[in-house]
Amino acid sequence: MIRRTLKRAWDWLDDRVGFTETFGPMVTHLVPRGARWWYVFGSATLLAFMIQVLTGVALAFSYIPSTAHAYETLQFITNQAPLGHFLRALHYYGASAMVLMVGLHMAQVFLFGAYKYPREMTWITGVLMLGFVLVMGFTGQLLRWDQTGVWSVIVAAEQVGRVPLIGDWLARFTLGGDTVGGATLSRFFAFHVFIMPAMVFAFVGIHLLGVLRHGISPPPKPGEFVSRKTYKQEYAEHIKKDGVPFWPDSAWRDVVFGAAMAGSIVILALAFGPPELGKPPDPSLIDAYPRPDWYLLWYFAVLALLPKGTETLFMVFGPMLVGLWLIAVPFISRRGERSPLRRPWAWAAVLLVVMMISTLWVAGARSRWSPNFNVQSLPEKIVGTSSGPVAAGAQLFYMKGCLNCHLIQNEGGHRGPDLTSIGAQRTKEQLVLTILGGRGNMPAYANNLTPEELNAITAFLESRGSQVGKPR
Amino acid sequence: MKENHNPNHPPGSGAETPEEISRRKFFRDISLIVGGCTALGLAVPAVGFIFAPLTRRAPNVWRTVGKVEAFKIGETVDVHYEDASPVPWAGVTARTAAWLRRETADQFVAFAINCTHLGCPVRWLPQARLFMCPCHGGVFYENGAVAAGPPERPLTRYPVRVVNGEVQIETAPVPIMT
Ligand code: FES
Numbered sequence: 001m002i003r004r005t006l007k008r009a010w011d012w013l014d015d016r017v018g019f020t021e022t023f024g025p026m027v028t029h030l031v032p033r034g035a036r037w038w039y040v041f042g043s044a045t046l047l048a049f050m051i052q053v054l055t056g057v058a059l060a061f062s063y064i065p066s067t068a069h070a071y072e073t074l075q076f077i078t079n080q081a082p083l084g085h086f087l088r089a090l091h092y093y094g095a096s097a098m099v100l101m102v103g104l105h106m107a108q109v110f111l112f113g114a115y116k117y118p119r120e121m122t123w124i125t126g127v128l129m130l131g132f133v134l135v136m137g138f139t140g141q142l143l144r145w146d147q148t149g150v151w152s153v154i155v156a157a158e159q160v161g162r163v164p165l166i167g168d169w170l171a172r173f174t175l176g177g178d179t180v181g182g183a184t185l186s187r188f189f190a191f192h193v194f195i196m197p198a199m200v201f202a203f204v205g206i207h208l209l210g211v212l213r214h215g216i217s218p219p220p221k222p223g224e225f226v227s228r229k230t231y232k233q234e235y236a237e238h239i240k241k242d243g244v245p246f247w248p249d250s251a252w253r254d255v256v257f258g259a260a261m262a263g264s265i266v267i268l269a270l271a272f273g274p275p276e277l278g279k280p281p282d283p284s285l286i287d288a289y290p291r292p293d294w295y296l297l298w299y300f301a302v303l304a305l306l307p308k309g310t311e312t313l314f315m316v317f318g319p320m321l322v323g324l325w326l327i328a329v330p331f332i333s334r335r336g337e338r339s340p341l342r343r344p345w346a347w348a349a350v351l352l353v354v355m356m357i358s359t360l361w362v363a364g365a366r367s368r369w370s371p372n373f374n375v376q377s378l379p380e381k382i383v384g385t386s387s388g389p390v391a392a393g394a395q396l397f398y399m400k401g402c403l404n405c406h407l408i409q410n411e412g413g414h415r416g417p418d419l420t421s422i423g424a425q426r427t428k429e430q431l432v433l434t435i436l437g438g439r440g441n442m443p444a445y446a447n448n449l450t451p452e453e454l455n456a457i458t459a460f461l462e463s464r465g466s467q468v469g470k471p472r
Numbered sequence: 473m474k475e476n477h478n479p480n481h482p483p484g485s486g487a488e489t490p491e492e493i494s495r496r497k498f499f500r501d502i503s504l505i506v507g508g509c510t511a512l513g514l515a516v517p518a519v520g521f522i523f524a525p526l527t528r529r530a531p532n533v534w535r536t537v538g539k540v541e542a543f544k545i546g547e548t549v550d551v552h553y554e555d556a557s558p559v560p561w562a563g564v565t566a567r568t569a570a571w572l573r574r575e576t577a578d579q580f581v582a583f584a585i586n587c588t589h590l591g592c593p594v595r596w597l598p599q600a601r602l603f604m605c606p607c608h609g610g611v612f613y614e615n616g617a618v619a620a621g622p623p624e625r626p627l628t629r630y631p632v633r634v635v636n637g638e639v640q641i642e643t644a645p646v647p648i649m650t
Contacts, residue, residue, distance in 0.1 A: 068563025150565065151592060154646060155607070158591040161648035171648040172526050178645035181566055182559035183525065284552040284569035286585055286593045289606050303590060304608035308622055311589075369609035369621070373595065401600025415609050443611055443619035448601045 030243030031250050032218035038112070039216065041105035043254035044261050048098035049200060051262065052136075055091040056193060063143070065189035067182055070145035071281050078274060089269035095137055097265055099295045102133050107350050110329070113338030114217040116226045120330035122210035125203045127326045132199050134296070139192040141293045143185070146278035150180055151290035153188070154283075162312045180283050215239055216246075220338035227335055291367070298357045301364035371404040372413030382409050384463065393460025396453055400445065408464065416442060424465030431458050530556040534633065534640040543574040543639065548596050548614070550585070556643035570630055570641055571596055571603070573614075582641050583616055584628035588649050594627070603627065625649060 014020050062081055064073045077084035106126065109115055115123035138156070142149045153175065161171035176183030215235060244250060275293065279285055292300050306314050337343055377398040380386045397403055405415035422431070435457065438444030449457070488496075535553035543549065551572045558566035571583040571594075583603070585593045592607035602619060603612040611620035616627035628647035633640050 066561045066563070067565040068561050154586065154591040157646065158589075158648060161650050167650040168648055169526065171650075172645075173523070175646065177525065177557060178530050179555045179557070179568065180646070181555060181557055182562035184565065187522075280564055282564040282567050283593075284550075284567040286550055286569060286595055288593050290592055300607075304622065306622070308624065311622065367608075370606055371604045371609065371611070373604075373606065399599040401597045401602055401604070404597070404600070404604065438619070441609070441611075441620035443602055443613065 026212055027247040027251075028245040029212060029215070030239045031216045031246045032239060033242050033244050034219045036219075037253060037257070038108055038219065039250075040254050040257035041101050041108055044258050045098060045101040045105050046204065047258040047261065048094055048101055048265075049204070051094040051265065052091065052098060053197065055087055055094060056197075058087055059091060060193065065143070065186055067145070067180075067185045067281065070143065070185055071277070074144060074146075074277055078277060085273060086269055088274035089272065090265060091140075092274050093265045093268045093272075095140060096295065097261055098133055099137060101261070102130055106130065107354075111340040111343075111346055111350060112217065112220050113226070113333075113340075113343065113346070115330040116336075116338060117228050117231060117330075117334050118214050119210060119217065120334070122207055122214070123330050124327050125207045125210065127323070129200060129203050129207070130326075131323065132196050132203070136192060136196045136200075137293065137295050139188045139196070141296075142188045143192055144275070144277060145185055145281050147281060147285060147288050148278045148290045150281040150283055151288050152292065153180055153184055155290065159315050163316050180281075217338070218242075220340070222337070222339040222341045224338065225336055226338055287373075289373075291364075294361070297364035298360035299364075301360040301367070304367065304369045305360075305363065366414070368414035370413075371401075371415050373404065375403045375412055378403070378408060378411055382411060383460070389456045389459040390463045391460075393456035393458070393463075396449075396457050397460055400448065400453075400457070402457070405442075419461065419464055421465040423462040426461075428458055428462060431461050529645070530643075532556060532642050532644060534635075534642050536638045536640050537570075537572065538639055540574075540578075540634055540637050540639055543572065543580070545574050545576065548573040548598065550596070551582075551639075551641070553641060553643075568643070569593075571627075572632070572639070572641070578634060580632040580634070580639055582630040582632045584630060584644070584647050586628065586647050587612075587623055588618075588625040588627060588647070589621070589623040591646065591648075 059077065062073055062077050062084070064070060074088075078088055079085070109123065109126070138152070142152055157171040157174040160174055161167040163170055172178065175181075176187050218235075218238060279288075291297065302318075303311075303315070340346060375398065378394045380391075383391055383394040385391050397406075397408075403412040405413040407414060407418040407420060409420050426434075432454065434442060435449070435454065436444060436446040445454075533556055537551040537553050548571055550569050552567055552569050554566050555568045569585050571585060573581050573583075575581055587594050587605040587607065587610045589605065589608055589610045592605050592610075594603040594605045594610070594612060596603055601614045603614075603616075605611070605621065605623070609621040610618070610623040612623070612627050613619045616629065618624065618626060628644075630644055631642040633642075
């Protein structure tokens with residue numbers, strides 16, 4: 001009885017609105033039978049985006065995008081609002097999942113040669129959405145509006161400031177004026193919650209139009225070539241012979257994978273909670289240690305490791321070139337083999353990118369190029385004595401900032417070489433020369449040391465090496 | 473003329489009179505023109521609103537950071553003050569800082585806290601007499617010259633003056649290295 005009433009109600013609604021007529025053919029369009037688990041990453045990305053919209057809208061019920069209040073509202077959301085802590089975590093891991101899924105989806109499409117004729121535009125809209133996702137990730141990190149948020153804005157402004165001719169103007173556009181202030185956060189909020197999501201919605205639309213128009217590309221077989229003349233006809237025949245309706249024959253995999261992803265997001269959110277809020281967004285607090293969230297940590301490493309003098313060129317044209325190259329991919333390799341088994345260079349490219357990003361990521365997480373600001377003076381156990389010039393030198397080694405950058409038996413910083421056994425490797429003259437005159441990334445200390453201090457430091461350094469058993 | 477027709481609405485039997493054709497063309501053109509003008513008319517103020525404030529620079533103002541006696545000769549300290557445009561909703565973000573050193577009895581120098589690489593806040597290590605950057609390892613000597621790392625230019629200096637026994641720093645935009 002209830003069932004019948006419901007069915008009648010649905011039929012009425014469907015007749016007046018036309019759901020089935022409009023969307024029916026879309027959800028049941030034929031897809032190649034062999035499209036298995038490889039094909040779930042795109043829908044997972046879309047699901048992650050939906051999770052972001054849902055959690056984002058919920059967060060917006062309490063978040064105030066004002067430079068004066070955002071930080072406090074975030075503290076309220078995190079520490080007081082019921083479920084706020086969990087919701088923030090969901091939004092964070094949802095973002096992480098989205099970045100990850102975009103990456104996997106792209107790698108799969110690239111390896112399967114699915115970007116080739118006639119799906120060039122589907123690939124290009126995908127590349128543009130990768131850009132939007134990264135912009136959303138970055139702006140989202142800023143909306144936390146803690147100390148790192150503020151300094152990330154400044155770092156971003158400095159980067160766009162390097163663009164020739166309009167750099168200054170772009171930087172001011174980023175900051176919303178001359179400095180971080182009243183206007184800054186509102187514009188990032190507008191980008192993060194209105195402009196970028198609207199762009200994603202629009203481009204997901206175009207992307208899906210492409211998917212419906214050209215169909216899902218069948219898993220490639222070695223020796224099967226893409227040719228402009230015959231491809232469409234071949235695909236039509238193939239799908240007629242071997243196609244199954246997307247819903248439900250193929251969609252169940254997307255649902256299962258999507259549910260697993262959503263489940264993982266929930267578990268991560270419950271287990272680890274949201275990213276910590278740093279110090280307040282006061283630009284006059286100097287003890288800052290700005291680091292981007294994990295998905296941009298590798299780029300942070302790039303900025304630290306670029307050879308001096310090439311930076312402006314790289315910062316401005318690097319991302320532009322990468323973007324252009326990605327967009328050009330379907331035009332550079334448009335026909336021919338699609339099978340990853342016959343395209344070793346595609347594998348090489350993907351592996352190279354993965355390796356590069358993970359190496360840089362590790363480098364970024366360690367940031368060995370940064371001085372260690374948390375050093376303590378060396379204990380007697382390491383110095384080996386508590387009096388005389390060696391002990392005085394060890395104390396100076398700490399006070400003069402040497403220890404911030406150099407390691408002595410695992411104490412200190414990683415910026416410069418490890419000096420644990422420097423006494424065994426350099427003569428006194430060499431040490432004095434380097435200390436006074438500097439060398440590479442080592443500042444010159446000529447104006448900052450008295451002769452006695454210099455003697456003490458060299459005495460300390462000369463004593464390094466004997467401890468570790470290397471006779472001088 | 474025929475190729476101008478919208479292919480989605482092909483004219484009926486092909487038997488239109490020239491008047492019909494020109495009427496159709498007129499409707500098409502007028503719709504595009506009116507629609508385009510409306511869109512443009514609405515877009516100009518919206519886009520203008522987003523960009524207009526950027527053409528205006530906040531006037532630089534002098535901010536007092538303390539009495540002259542409060543600073544020891546030879547010492548470098550961070551001083552905090554309000555930036556040039558402290559709107560009511562800016563909160564703590566309206567605050568800014570500089571590294572100030574009293575060089576002689578009546579001479580001061582002020583450095584921007586922003587590293588000239590990508591703007592991170594440099595820290596002063598008083599014994600080492602170096603400014604160190606926490607981001608990518610930039611280091612500067614006490615006179616602001618580059619000592620190590622990726623920065624290429626010396627630390628930016630801000631104008632300082634002493635008026636009626638008070639030290640004043642002139643506000644400035646975040647130094648952008650273009
Ligand atoms: S911002 Fe200071 S070294 Fe990069």
